[in-house]
Amino acid sequence: MSHHTSHTPFSSSPLAGVPVVLFEDPNVIVVDKPAGLLSQGELRGDPNLVDWLRERFGRPYVGLIHRLDRNTSGVMIVAKRTKAAQRLTEALQTGKICRTYLAWIQGNLTGPVRWQHWLLKDEKENLVKAVSAHHPRFAQAKEALLNAQPHSHGVWASEPVTLAEFVLETGRSHQIRVQSAAQGMPLLGDRKYGGRPDFPRPALHSWKLRFPHPISKEILEFEAPLPPEMQKPLKKS
DSSP: OOOOOOSHHHHHSSSSOOOEEEEEOSSEEEEEEOTTOBSSOOTTOOOBHHHHHHHHHTSSOOEEOOOOOTTOEEEEEEESSHHHHHHHHHHHHTTOSEEEEEEEEESOOOSOEEEEEEEEEETTTTEEEEOOTTSTTGGGOEEEEEEEEEEEEEEETTEEEEEEEEEESSOOTTHHHHHHHHTTOOBTTOGGGTOOTTSSSOOEEEEEEEEEOTTTOOEEEEEOOOOHHHHGGGSOO
């Protein structure tokens, strides 16, 4: 099978831009992933971060520690060696990797909150919902916990929106999107979970990442600035 690498998909599409490298050493790489870029390849052969990193490293091994949804932007950590991947995965499972997100939610969040829901994932539909204890499949639901606080306030289409800072206590699929929707404050642009459709994408950004370096154990912290489309609601309309 011939191996053909094309550079164009990463530069031609305005959404699937090129990741920005925030940090790199022989064991880890930290990138700011643009919205529109898959974390890893699907069957369609769309541009994805893993293939981009394989090309950058010049070898096949890429240790994906966590994923961001295709249309979520922001900071991600990836291991370059198996030992680093094992240690970072362990750090993630034991809560030593701290991830802070920013999201535009509809409505006015006035102070800090801690939300707890039970989430059930439909793998076939790639849809997650918050369910009550009376749900017939409640036994399969997983607890989801997060902390949120207002970071800034803005306006979108004459409606109040809040740029909320989210810190996850659990790492569930679509967690911020589903929990916000369950609280009646869906993410701007998140059509899947009831958000306004007139924003270019679900307004979610992986803002900060703090983790112990897998080899040196030094605590590292990285921040990815808000992309331009996520700054628009800050300009009061």
